[in-house]
Amino acid sequence: MLRIKYIILTYFISLCMPYSVLSITITVPTDYTTIQGAVDAANPGDVISVLPGTYSGAFLTKANITITGFGDPSLVIISGGTGMAVFDVFADHVTVESMTITGGQMTGVFVGGDFAIIESNIIIDNHVPYECFRTYGNGISIGDASTVSYVEIRNNQILDNIGSCDDGQTGGGIYCKAEYFIIEDNVIIGNMAIGGQGDYGGGIYCQGGGIISGNVIAGNTTEALWSYTHTVESYGGGVYLDNNGYASPINFTNNTVVGNKCETSGGIGHDLEAKGGGIYCVPGGTILLDRNIILNNTCIVNPFKEGRYAISDGGGIYSDGDIASIYANDVHNNSPNSSGGSVVILPADYNFFKDPLLCDPSSGNYGINCPSPCAPYNSPISLLIGALNVDCYFCGDLNCDGAINVLDIVYLVNYKFKSGPEPHCDPITACSDVNNDGQVNVLDIIYLVDYKFKGGPAPNCP
Ligand SMILES: [Ca+2]
Ligand SMILES: [Ca+2]
Numbered sequence: 001m002l003r004i005k006y007i008i009l010t011y012f013i014s015l016c017m018p019y020s021v022l023s024i025t026i027t028v029p030t031d032y033t034t035i036q037g038a039v040d041a042a043n044p045g046d047v048i049s050v051l052p053g054t055y056s057g058a059f060l061t062k063a064n065i066t067i068t069g070f071g072d073p074s075l076v077i078i079s080g081g082t083g084m085a086v087f088d089v090f091a092d093h094v095t096v097e098s099m100t101i102t103g104g105q106m107t108g109v110f111v112g113g114d115f116a117i118i119e120s121n122i123i124i125d126n127h128v129p130y131e132c133f134r135t136y137g138n139g140i141s142i143g144d145a146s147t148v149s150y151v152e153i154r155n156n157q158i159l160d161n162i163g164s165c166d167d168g169q170t171g172g173g174i175y176c177k178a179e180y181f182i183i184e185d186n187v188i189i190g191n192m193a194i195g196g197q198g199d200y201g202g203g204i205y206c207q208g209g210g211i212i213s214g215n216v217i218a219g220n221t222t223e224a225l226w227s228y229t230h231t232v233e234s235y236g237g238g239v240y241l242d243n244n245g246y247a248s249p250i251n252f253t254n255n256t257v258v259g260n261k262c263e264t265s266g267g268i269g270h271d272l273e274a275k276g277g278g279i280y281c282v283p284g285g286t287i288l289l290d291r292n293i294i295l296n297n298t299c300i301v302n303p304f305k306e307g308r309y310a311i312s313d314g315g316g317i318y319s320d321g322d323i324a325s326i327y328a329n330d331v332h333n334n335s336p337n338s339s340g341g342s343v344v345i346l347p348a349d350y351n352f353f354k355d356p357l358l359c360d361p362s363s364g365n366y367g368i369n370c371p372s373p374c375a376p377y378n379s380p381i382s383l384l385i386g387a388l389n390v391d392c393y394f395c396g397d398l399n400c401d402g403a404i405n406v407l408d409i410v411y412l413v414n415y416k417f418k419s420g421p422e423p424h425c426d427p428i429t430a431c432s433d434v435n436n437d438g439q440v441n442v443l444d445i446i447y448l449v450d451y452k453f454k455g456g457p458a459p460n461c462p
Helices: 001-014 034-039 404-415 442-453
Strands: 025-027 045-051 053-055 058-060 063-070 076-079 085-089 096-097 101-104 107-111 118-119 123-124 140-142 148-154 157-159 162-165 175-182 188-190 192-195 197-200 203-211 216-218 223-225 234-236 239-242 252-255 257-258 259-263 272-275 279-281 287-290 291-297 298-301 309-314 317-319 324-327 328-332 356-359 365-369 390-392
Touching: 025 034, 034 058, 058 063, 058 257, 063 197, 076 085, 085 096, 085 101, 101 107, 107 118, 140 148, 192 197, 223 234, 234 259, 239 252, 252 390, 259 272, 272 298, 279 287, 298 309, 356 390, 404 442
Parallel strands: 025 045, 045 063, 053 076, 058 085, 063 096, 076 101, 085 107, 096 118, 101 123, 107 140, 118 148, 123 157, 140 175, 148 175, 157 188, 162 192, 175 203, 188 216, 192 223, 197 234, 203 239, 203 252, 216 257, 223 259, 234 272, 239 279, 252 287, 257 291, 259 298, 272 309, 279 317, 287 324, 291 328, 365 390
Antiparallel strands: 197 223, 356 365
């Protein structure tokens, strides 16, 4: 009986993993010195494992191949290569993971095949030389000439990729044209789309349907310099979304969109438009903007020629049409239109306009501070707003209201002696071990009383 069960189990495992029996791991540089050599030798289902070091990129022209680094993506550096992209993925079901991908002459990873997974990579400093035709995506480019059916882009750091084309640029960090995409938990910072004519999507340009969730999208830029033929357009410094004509909606949920910029810097006798510093939405289709932080984004139009019009609108969000849902977002300090942009953002839909209290963006911490109105225990829908949860605390502020006072003393007494709720911080000592002795007890209560009422020393948590 046991043997029959084993045979049945083995049969079903083999059905689920059609290549598992034949797949092998090819190691670079021990089996093949180059990644291209390993790709050329690989069969469907094989894994190409790249040991720490620096290598050139490759053309991935075989289906069902995984190419992976060594856990920490900074250990395996793939630099440049002979193609315009560092990795050209032309086959279906290819996974690229855990590597640093840099030095692309146009793009870090180009995907033309279906069902690609781009996961846990650092995609950094892929630059397009200035004299070029319009390009589509400098960090990652999905489906350029044709739409792919499905792609996943997860947990990558997409940093400082720049397209600066004479003819305009589309998608500095990510260009994605797919029937369905999942773009999740990425950090997308400092990417740029610069050039003449029109520039769209400094951080992300998406055309299709799917989920964009859990991403930090910060400090990305579109900058349009001139046009010989039409309006100079700079749309979507952070994100450009186009769902028009696609079956699935775009769910843009739980992202932190901060400090992005759209700008037009000139015009040779043409009109100037800068729209959507944080997010630009194309009319048509169904776009949902829920539970995002949209903070400190700007649109700027620089001086223009007399007789031409100039528009800068939607520092936070711009749409020429309706957006299906704008629900429970924190929209703060954008310019123009501090509390949003061209769209109607209603407090009745649980949107609000407060400082989200990010921990320390200047040092790369885009988490929220304990008293943030976006924290699950403070937000109007009791769910997290933005991409990242609480990641810093004020020592002594046990109740997370942004001040240290008698309420915190009461909170600590209740917690220690009356089965009151735990302090919000994690670990608990981060806000409540105010005398820094490794324990939370009556001595901390005495310390806080001394501090507030007897001129004692300030709280000093571990
Ligand atoms: Ca407090
Ligand atoms: Ca203590």
